[in-house]
Amino acid sequence: MPSPITIRPVRPADLKECARIMQQAFARIATRHGFAPDFPSVETVMPLMEFMGNHPAVYGVVAEADGKIVGSNFMDCRDAIHAVGPITVDPDQQARGIGRKLMRAVLDHSKDAIGIRLVQEAYNTASMSLYTSLGFDTREPLAMLIGKPQGRASGKGEARPMRQEDLAACAQLCNRIHGVDRQNELADSLKMFRPFVLTRDGRVVAYASAPTFWPLNHGVSETDQDMQDLLLGAAAANQDPIALLLPTRQSSLFRWCLSSGLRMIKPMTLMSMGRYQEPTGPFYPSVAY
Numbered sequence: 001m002p003s004p005i006t007i008r009p010v011r012p013a014d015l016k017e018c019a020r021i022m023q024q025a026f027a028r029i030a031t032r033h034g035f036a037p038d039f040p041s042v043e044t045v046m047p048l049m050e051f052m053g054n055h056p057a058v059y060g061v062v063a064e065a066d067g068k069i070v071g072s073n074f075m076d077c078r079d080a081i082h083a084v085g086p087i088t089v090d091p092d093q094q095a096r097g098i099g100r101k102l103m104r105a106v107l108d109h110s111k112d113a114i115g116i117r118l119v120q121e122a123y124n125t126a127s128m129s130l131y132t133s134l135g136f137d138t139r140e141p142l143a144m145l146i147g148k149p150q151g152r153a154s155g156k157g158e159a160r161p162m163r164q165e166d167l168a169a170c171a172q173l174c175n176r177i178h179g180v181d182r183q184n185e186l187a188d189s190l191k192m193f194r195p196f197v198l199t200r201d202g203r204v205v206a207y208a209s210a211p212t213f214w215p216l217n218h219g220v221s222e223t224d225q226d227m228q229d230l231l232l233g234a235a236a237a238n239q240d241p242i243a244l245l246l247p248t249r250q251s252s253l254f255r256w257c258l259s260s261g262l263r264m265i266k267p268m269t270l271m272s273m274g275r276y277q278e279p280t281g282p283f284y285p286s287v288a289y
Contacts, residue, residue: 003066005098007105010060010072015053018062018072018088019045025088033123035266038215048215051192052076052086057184061105063089063098073102075110076288078184081275082110083288084118087127099130107134107273115180115274117289119245122267131271140247140270142285143254144214147262148235149242154225157205159233162186162195169204170197177220179277185209189216194238198230206230209286214243218286220279224253227282231257245270246284253282 010018023045027037039045052058057078063071071089075082084106089098110116119142120127132138153159162170167190171181189195189209193216198206206221211234221227235242245268248254258264270285 005070005096005101006064007061007101008064010053010062010074012053014062014069014072015049016042016046017069018053019049021069021071021090022049022086022088025091026086028091029121029124030266035123048086055188059106059109061102063102065093071098071102073106075106075116076185077110077113078188079182080113080180081115081117081182081289082113084116085288099127100134103130103134113274115272115276117270117272117276117285119285119287119289120269120271122269128269128271134273136271136273137276138269139272139276140249140285142245142268142270143248144243144265144268145246145257145262146214146243146265147241147260149228149231149257149260149262151228151232151260153229153232157198157200157226157229159196159198159230159237161237162190162197162207164190166197166204166207170207173204173207173222174220177279177281177283179275182209182218192216196230196234196237198226198233200226208234208244211235211242211244212238212240214245215287217244218284218289219244220281220283222281224250224256224282227253228256228260232260244284245287250282 023042030037052074059075062069070093073087171183174181193210196208206226208219210217
């Protein structure tokens with residue numbers, strides 16, 4: 001008879017094992033469907049796992065069986081909208097209801113949040129079925145895009161690294177597009193990455209939170225042209241390629257990305273529970289929302 005599954009808060013000593021399980025779980029499902037793993041080794045997972053596991057505004061849990069960790073999940077509570085993930089279960093412990101228990105634990109923690117969101121890999125039918133059964137609604141089909149966009153900016157704005165004094169304007173822009181802001185997350189991005197803004201006539205008209213690291217990269221803009229100029233500027237200032245999750249319903253921007261040299265890696269899906277405002281301008285989510 002299978003041993004019972006228990007759920008408890010994550011501890012710093014758990015993170016290496018959580019990273020191992022996460023790398024193996026994502027690699028196995030990706031390989032099964034003919035996609036390259038997002039994280040080729042445990043070492044590439046550890047920075048993200050350490051950030052999630054140690055941040056005071058991120059709630060983490062692990063699942064245990066016979067005293068061994070068999071899965072983990074996290075809820076990012078830095079801003080008004082909370083975000084699930086990464087959630088992973090040991091590939092050898094699948095079909096035991098562990099994922100549902102891990103989801104229930106973080107959803108109970110955030111039961112008073114105005115909204116909860118997540119992004120899942122569209123080819124993972126098990127996770128989409130689980131999230132839908134728990135009450136999440138599908139909002140956007142996404143395309144993971146990677147590359148160095150080629151072309152010339154319009155010259156109607158200046159792309160430059162984000163500064164501390166830009167945070168309030170970025171929050172206002174995000175609020176106009178989504179009805180909520182992500183100011184606390186952007187403050188962390190300033191410490192961890194090299195976020196970019198596009199300004200015009202002294203106003204912030206677009207921003208990208210982590211242009212070269214798609215899991216934590218989200219962006220908004222006033223117009224498609226602003227988003228294009230932002231991505232061109234960020235690409236020119238970075239050696240690494242730009243990486244983002246673009247909603248494919250933004251057809252003209254999607255076509256521009258493809259014609260400019262970005263390539264689609266895989267399909268993903270944005271899902272939400274609770275408050276959701278249909279975006280009023282160009283945007284792309286991180287792996288959270």
